[in-house]
Amino acid sequence: MGEKIKVGLIYGGKSGEHAVSLETAFAVLQSFDYSKYDVLPIYITEKGSWRKGPYLKAPVENKKLLLLEDDKKDAKASSDKAVISSMPSLSTSQQLNDIFEFHSDENSKGMNAVDVIFPLLHGTNGEDGTIQGMFEMANTPYVGAGVLSSAMGMDKTVMKKIFAHEGLPQCIYRYFTKHQWKKDQSYYLMDVEISIGYPCFVKPANLGSSVGISKANEREQLIKAIQEAFKYDHKVIVEEFIEAREIEVGVIGNEEPEVSVLGEIKSSNDFYDYKAKYVDGESIMTIPAEVDSDTAEFIQKLAIKAFQSIEGTGLSRVDFFIDKSDNKVFINEINTMPGFTPFSMFPLLWKHTGVPYQELLDRLIDLAILRYNEKQELQYGFDVE
Numbered sequence: 001m002g003e004k005i006k007v008g009l010i011y012g013g014k015s016g017e018h019a020v021s022l023e024t025a026f027a028v029l030q031s032f033d034y035s036k037y038d039v040l041p042i043y044i045t046e047k048g049s050w051r052k053g054p055y056l057k058a059p060v061e062n063k064k065l066l067l068l069e070d071d072k073k074d075a076k077a078s079s080d081k082a083v084i085s086s087m088p089s090l091s092t093s094q095q096l097n098d099i100f101e102f103h104s105d106e107n108s109k110g111m112n113a114v115d116v117i118f119p120l121l122h123g124t125n126g127e128d129g130t131i132q133g134m135f136e137m138a139n140t141p142y143v144g145a146g147v148l149s150s151a152m153g154m155d156k157t158v159m160k161k162i163f164a165h166e167g168l169p170q171c172i173y174r175y176f177t178k179h180q181w182k183k184d185q186s187y188y189l190m191d192v193e194i195s196i197g198y199p200c201f202v203k204p205a206n207l208g209s210s211v212g213i214s215k216a217n218e219r220e221q222l223i224k225a226i227q228e229a230f231k232y233d234h235k236v237i238v239e240e241f242i243e244a245r246e247i248e249v250g251v252i253g254n255e256e257p258e259v260s261v262l263g264e265i266k267s268s269n270d271f272y273d274y275k276a277k278y279v280d281g282e283s284i285m286t287i288p289a290e291v292d293s294d295t296a297e298f299i300q301k302l303a304i305k306a307f308q309s310i311e312g313t314g315l316s317r318v319d320f321f322i323d324k325s326d327n328k329v330f331i332n333e334i335n336t337m338p339g340f341t342p343f344s345m346f347p348l349l350w351k352h353t354g355v356p357y358q359e360l361l362d363r364l365i366d367l368a369i370l371r372y373n374e375k376q377e378l379q380y381g382f383d384v385e
Contacts (some may be wrong), residue, residue: 008114014048017123027341117142127337128154141372144314145336153336172240199241204233244321250349260349264289
């Protein structure tokens, strides 16, 4: 076997989805084929500090070690266990070079520089294009969507505008900023009540994992829901409520994306909120979803169209509604960095499609390197004669 690929696994992050990212990172570290990869753990704390450990050559067995703290009790070396040793937090000025050993060309590449980055960062500063921009500046391959597609996929209002332009069917929605809300609260309440009515859903425009989402059945609840959503973002989106089945489909690929079978979520709560996703463990996933073949094919085609509309690469999960009253299909949203534990919907969809978890990791890394190599063929300047 040839030289192993060095993977920089980034997780944690200054985000409301920090805990979800840690769960994802632990699951991925258990599943890598360590005969193919050496994995460099890179942890971003909730306050934004960066820490890294040495390259791992076997899975981490203690989840606490992901925090890369100086805990001698948890960090004793062992011949059969991978151990992450602590490293002082890095200042902003040190982050780029010390973490990645960035290089201007292949010949000056550091001995410990990573070959590809695998970001497992959910939400703000993770899947919104910000850290992807850093990877681009570093000229380093990375798994997942690029800067523009990450930003479009993260901002629900921009996403919905793109979907509308592409003719994708959607529920009615309205949005406004905190400044607009404070300036003319009565107008936006009236607009929501006339155009959407009750019940309706209120969400932060730039957040995932159902954080900050509320269902409002009357005006007082709507006001409280908007105030709650503004805790997490400066922009809020209000969406029409539909009595619907919640259908999800996975997409992987670059120029020629592939789709998974469909899955259905049956929430343990009034709607699929953070508690239903991550806390009570009582929501039910049905894979494959019990959907007729014509509807399933239609949804899969819409998923690819949504993926391509934001110029997606690597992976995404696309969520849909099927109206229970008339079976009409509506696209809900696209998630460019979906939950990635072996028990999350995205990997399960691919498992049932015939792509097991470890192979899924391999394919995503291959796609990242392929995209990077293709981009290196571009010319970024020209000679003036």
